[in-house]
Amino acid sequence: MHVLVLGAGQLARMMSLAGAPLNIELTAYDVDSGNIVHPLTQAILGNGLDNAIAQADVITAEFEHIPHHILDVCQRSGKLLPSSEAIKAGGDRRIEKALLDNAGVRNAKYAVITTREDFLAAIDRVGLPLVLKSALGGYDGKGQWRLKDSSNIDAIWLEMAQCIASNDNQAIVAEEFVPFGREVSLVGARGKDGTIAVYPLAENVHTDGVLSLSTAIADPELQAQAQQMFTAVAHNLDYVGVLALEFFDVDGQLLVNEIAPRVHNSGHWTQQGAETCQFENHLRAVCGLPLGSTQLVRETTMINILGEDTLSPALLAMNGCHIHWYGKEKRAGRKMGHINVCGDYSGELQRRLCAVAEELDQHAFPAIHHFAANFKS
Numbered sequence: 001m002h003v004l005v006l007g008a009g010q011l012a013r014m015m016s017l018a019g020a021p022l023n024i025e026l027t028a029y030d031v032d033s034g035n036i037v038h039p040l041t042q043a044i045l046g047n048g049l050d051n052a053i054a055q056a057d058v059i060t061a062e063f064e065h066i067p068h069h070i071l072d073v074c075q076r077s078g079k080l081l082p083s084s085e086a087i088k089a090g091g092d093r094r095i096e097k098a099l100l101d102n103a104g105v106r107n108a109k110y111a112v113i114t115t116r117e118d119f120l121a122a123i124d125r126v127g128l129p130l131v132l133k134s135a136l137g138g139y140d141g142k143g144q145w146r147l148k149d150s151s152n153i154d155a156i157w158l159e160m161a162q163c164i165a166s167n168d169n170q171a172i173v174a175e176e177f178v179p180f181g182r183e184v185s186l187v188g189a190r191g192k193d194g195t196i197a198v199y200p201l202a203e204n205v206h207t208d209g210v211l212s213l214s215t216a217i218a219d220p221e222l223q224a225q226a227q228q229m230f231t232a233v234a235h236n237l238d239y240v241g242v243l244a245l246e247f248f249d250v251d252g253q254l255l256v257n258e259i260a261p262r263v264h265n266s267g268h269w270t271q272q273g274a275e276t277c278q279f280e281n282h283l284r285a286v287c288g289l290p291l292g293s294t295q296l297v298r299e300t301t302m303i304n305i306l307g308e309d310t311l312s313p314a315l316l317a318m319n320g321c322h323i324h325w326y327g328k329e330k331r332a333g334r335k336m337g338h339i340n341v342c343g344d345y346s347g348e349l350q351r352r353l354c355a356v357a358e359e360l361d362q363h364a365f366p367a368i369h370h371f372a373a374n375f376k377s
């Protein structure tokens with residue numbers, strides 16, 4: 001099997017690593033350069049997109065912000081999974097919100113803004129405080145504003161107006177501020193035959209809008225809610241592949257924040273913590289193979305490595321500590337890799353998290369020290 005991935009970042013890299021034992025070979029389309037590259041070495045393989053489409057058995061994507069004309073060409077080939085409709089929904093908050101409403105899935109109250117009048121009407125209708133997000137192109141908390149009170153309306157409107165003017169199809173989605181207790185996400189796969197297999201929920205810690213930590217949790221009540229919403233969204237889209245839903249947990253009631261039509265950062269823990277990792281299950285789904293078990297095999301926490309390209313070698317000597325580098329050039333705040341820390345039971349995971357935290361710089365890893373010290377085992 002030959003799979004062409006739209007996007008050539010770390011997700012394509014990890015899919016490639018997971019595909020090798022199944023003889024699934026990957027090439028990646030670098031959307032920025034237009035090159036077809038090897039997902040591990042980034043070596044240019046030298047054929048154009050049309051050629052690559054012709055040679056692929058299946059086409060998939062590692063991110064949702066892909067120009068629509070590229071998605072359309074891939075869709076027409078009949079090889080794209082998930083469908084361009086699903087990928088477009090993940091890349092446009094207006095389509096995403098409409099999809100959640102259609103699927104009958106709880107989400108934050110919202111309004112779409114393209115003019116100053118819309119902005120004022122949204123403040124009236126949705127209420128303050130507001131979270132304002134660009135409809136297109138947002139990731140890792142970028143393209144967002146917070147409006148706490150009316151004194152900031154003019155300043156924020158200036159910035160939002162600039163954002164809207166930057167692209168013909170741009171708009172802002174204004175959402176009610178959700179006073180959540182925590183954030184969780186559900187990663188799961190849907191096969192070509194409609195079979196669904198979801199992983200245990202992950203509890204996520206964000207720092208300045210960027211994911212720092214994800215930990216697999218066991219909470220049957222929340223898991224059932226999340227799975228019901230996952231199923232509704234996946235069936236609505238006739239989805240094939242791995243899909244992630246991000247939720248706000250408000251006193252035990254889940255609200256969907258957003259969906260990601262792809263393998264997801266909050267599912268990286270599955271590489272060590274689940275019977276079959278999310279990358280392999282995505283490939284199994286899009287290649288029409290049976291899905292692998294999503295069962296938890298070890299308590300696991302994933303720690304994102306942001307803007308750092310070296311870590312203490314002592315980490316490699318620790319039991320249950322697994323480092324995954326992405327082979328990227330160092331840049332401030334850039335996702336460079338992640339660490340999966342595992343234990344056979346939660347007390348062991350806590351002990352190991354504390355030991356790992358000792359080896360990590362407080363400034364580069366602001367969330368882990370507090371998390372490890374307060375981890376409930």
Ligand code: ATP
Pocket residue numbers: 108131133138139140141142175176177178179180183206209210211246257258
């Ligand atoms: P990513 O791609 O990393 O998931 P993103 O740029 O798509 O991020 P969101 O997930 O929508 O953005 O928002 C980033 C974070 O901001 C959320 O994880 C949450 O912590 C906070 N946030 C977003 N929307 C709201 C809201 N309506 N109320 C309260 N907090 C919010």
Ligand code: MG
Pocket residue numbers: 246257258
């Ligand atoms: Mg998010």
